[in-house]
Amino acid sequence: MNNNEKSLLNVDYGIGGITTHLRPREEGDDLHSETMVLNLGPAHPATHGTVRIVAELSGEKIVDADVELGFLHRGFEKMCETVDYNQVMPYADRLNYVSPIINNVGWCLTVEKLLEIEVPKRAQYIRVIMSELSRISDHLTCLGASAMELGAFTVMLYLMQAREYIWELIEDVTGARLTISYGRVGGLKADLPEGFAEKMHKALDGTRDQLDKADRLLTRNRIFIDRMCDVGTISKEDAIAYGCTGPFGRASGVDYDVRRDYPYSSYEDFSFEVPLGEKGDNYDRFLVRYEEIFQSMRICEQAIKNLPTGPICVDDPHIVLNPKEGVYSSIDGMINHFELVIFGVKPPQGDVYIPVEGGNGELGFYTVSDGTGKPYKVHVRPPCFVHMGTMKKMLLGSNIADVVPIFGMINMIGGECDR
C-alpha cells in the first residue's frame, strides 16, 4: 500500500467526543472486512464511574476490547499510611460510596482483629442492620441505573424513591446520607435513635412497594428480557478463575457468600438464603440482586427483633474514647483521652486480611501494622476492580449496544475500583 492510500484511509472522524479510525485495508481485503476502533468514555453518560473502553468493531460486533481504569484514583492506600486507624474511616467511606457502612465495618473488623478484641453483641447487631440497609441501597442503585440505561426511566424513579426511604433511615441514625463514618474501632459512633424499629419497618415496607412496582414493569418486560438475557454470560468455571464473588459471582453459580461461609459480626445468628443464578448472564445478575434485597430485609428484621441491650463500644479506654464525664472528672480519664486523640489506637505488630460481603462482592482489607499508631500498609481488595477483569471476556463477541447493560450490571463504583 502506498502512502497516498494510507492518508486517505486515516481520516480523523472526531465527532462529539467519540474518535473513530479506520484500520487500513490489507492486500485483498474488501470493504466489509475493515474494523473500526471506537473509544467509549472516560466521560460517557452510561459509565457511572469514569472508565474508558476502547472497542474494535466489526460491524456491530466487538472483536477486541481494552478496559482502562484509574480515572478516579486518589491514592487511598497512600493516604491511609499517613493517618491513624480511626482517621481511615472517612477515607473508607469514599470507597464504595453507595454503601459506605459496609466499608466502615470492614475496616473496623480489620483493626479489631489486629487488636484481638470483639465488640459487644449490640454493636455487632447494629453493624449488621446498617450493613444490610447499605446493601439494599447499593442494589437499588445498581438496578435502577441499569434499568434506566435500557430505557426504563420510571423504574429508576421508583427505585430511587425506595433508596430515599433507606437513606432517610440512615440519616436518622448517623446524621449523614452519603459519607457517613459511622464505624469506630471498637464499636460505633452512636446508638440507634428512639423509635428506630418502627421507622425501619415503615421504610422497608415502602421499599417493598416500590420494588413490587418495579418488578411489574421490568422483570417480565419483553424489551428488558431481550436486552438482558444471554448477554455478558460468564460460566461458573470462568467466574471462579476470575475471582468473581458477590451477586456477580453468584449469578454465575459460584456458591459463595462471605456472610454465610465466613460469618463476621454475628451473621451466623440470622437465617437468610443465598440466591444463585444458573446461566451467569445479565438477567441472572439482575434477579440475584433483586432477591438479595429481600434477603437483606429479612436479616434487618431479624436483627431488630432480637437486638440485645448493652453497650455499643468495648470497655477499653485505650481503644475507645472515654465518656466526657470520665475525662473531666478523673486524671486517668483525661490522660487516656489525650493519648487516644494524639497517638491513636496502637495495635500490635502483624498483618491481617478481613473479608466482608460488600455490595458487589468480597471486600477485603489487608493491613500491616508496625506497632505504631498509623497503619504501615493498607490494601483494599475491591470487588468491582476484580470484576472489571472479566469485562473484556464478556465484551468479545457481543454487540456494541450490550456494552452498557454489561457494564451496568458489574456495578463498577469508581471510588472503590480506582481507590
Added chain:
Amino acid sequence: MSVSSSDQAALSEQLLQLLRSKLGNQIVSSSVELGDAIVWIKRSEMLNFFQILKLDTELDFSMLLDTTVVDWLDSRDERFEVVYHLMSLSKKFRLRVKIAVPEEEAHVDSLVLLWPSANFMEREAWDMYGVDFKGHPDLRRILMYDEFEGHPLRKDYPLRGKQPRVPLRHPEVDNTSRHMHREALVNIGGARN
C-alpha cells in the same frame, strides 16, 4: 457450611499440616497468626508451588483473591514482600502466601496462566510498587497514567510527589492493549509526536 472465627484457626492448622506434608521442601516457613494461615515460599519455585495449590484436589485453591506488595524499605534485608491471598471454595481454606523479593531483582513470576484474575491485580501491583511479574502478557499501568514516573506506593515515594507535565496528546489508542496497537492508527496528520 460456615466457618466461624474459632474454626478458622483449626482449619488453618490443618491446612498448614497438609501443605507441609505435600510441599514441605518448598516452604521456607509457615505459621498461623490471628487465625490466618501464612506461608513463606522461595521465589525460584513459586510457579510449581502455586500450580500444586490449584491442581491438587485436597487443596483445590480455585480462587486467587488478592495480590499485593509490602514495601519494607531498609527495615528488612529483602525490600519487597509479595503477598497473595488464596481461597479454596470447596475446602473453605484461606491461605496467605508471601514471597520476599530483593530490590535489585524486583520480579516474581506471573500467575496469569493459573488464575486469570491475576491479570489486573498484578498490573496494579506493578503500577504501585514496581515489582515486575515475569510472563505477564500485558504488564501496563492500570491506575496511574502511562507517563507517571516512579511507583507511588513505594515508601520512598513522597506523599506529595511532583510529576513532570505531560504534553497534550492526540486522544488515540496509544495506551491501549499491546495487541490492539497498530502503527497506522497512531500516525494521524502529524497531530502526535
